[in-house]
């Protein structure tokens with residue numbers, strides 16, 4: 025029987041590995057990390073109407089919206105490229121969420137329409153994304169650094185763009201910074217410590233690029249937390265670039281990052297080991313070691329941003345988010361993004377945001393569960409406005425709905441007691 029997930033490199037001879045741009049920045053960084061171990065990798069071209077056409081052709085309508093988008097985008101590649109020269113990257117997960125169906129459906133569609141030879145490379149959340157083949161150790165380390173570096177660039181973009189005095193200057197700094205970081209991630213043959221040092225130096229250059237963006241930092245801009253399903257909240261095509269709309273209504277977004285999900289899969293991996301009687305095992309030791317190394321890398325990469333990210337600090341341990349979620353969704357009884365979204369909503373309230381939006385694909389179980397508990401969560405936290413936005417490619421009143429939500433956030437801001445902390449540059453005189 026054909027294996028659904030093919031081991032990297034062995035199945036990649038002479039092929040380019042395409043990666044879906046769930047988050048464009050993170051995917052560019054991940055493809056650079058793959059190139060550092062000799063895998064030719066490329067980010068898929070942007071999604072468009074053809075993506076949705078092809079996705080709809082091979083789905084019934086019951087599938088998740090991200091599945092339709094990823095399927096459509098991979099099929100679009102096959103309209104252009106030689107199938108003998110391509111492979112597709114698609115992570116997977118076990119459990120109740122429909123994410124576990126993405127790889128089997130992609131495989132089935134490819135087989136049905138005659139592309140049996142196209143490999144799918146598929147690391148899994150169940151093993152904390154460890155199972156990625158012969159170069160797993162090196163790739164895991166560089167890949168993790170790519171996640172952190174791209175999360176940092178994403179934060180720099182969102183905290184600067186709403187205040188830019190020259191339209192497009194932030195985007196320019198962002199693209200130059202992404203090229204800079206990817207250039208370092210792509211280098212092969214460096215010792216881990218040297219690579220880390222070069223990456224830190226690159227991030228310091230990025231920090232200076234963003235600091236140089238002409239901007240008017242003013243305190244009347246609304247501060248909006250963004251949580252939700254990971255694909256939908258990060259992929260600007262699927263969420264119709266809702267963060268730009270928030271910015272048009274004079275808002276600044278704090279978007280939940282990718283690292284949050286990796287920390288969550290790590291903690292779940294250890295919980296499952298304990299539940300299966302492997303609390304004292306080699307697997308547990310390896311899982312803990314991985315966590316320690318990742319924490320050390322994260323600390324080193326964030327260190328130059330202590331001043332710039334004052335007021336934007338992420339929790340020191342993902343357990344903090346899970347504990348905040350416990351009164352609503354205990355970690356042991358609910359899994360996936362719903363616990364992260366609800367817990368992060370409380371965390372963001374504590375950090376002084378003026379409102380929270382939850383972005384999810386239409387019919388997503390995570391969004392639906394959270395929507396059921398948000399009214400109580402909001403009542404418990406001074407009535408902070410929390411709104412679910414669902415996406416399926418047919419949104420018609422997004423602009424109106426964002427406008428209404430921002431008015432609610434403005435009203436909440438007048439009476440809230442949790443004040444936001446501002447970084448030093450908010451004291452700059454207006455340009």
Ligand code: SF4
Nearest residue numbers: 088121122123388389
């Ligand atoms: S989180 Fe929601 S949209 Fe994403 S795969 Fe699971 S059910 Fe589908």
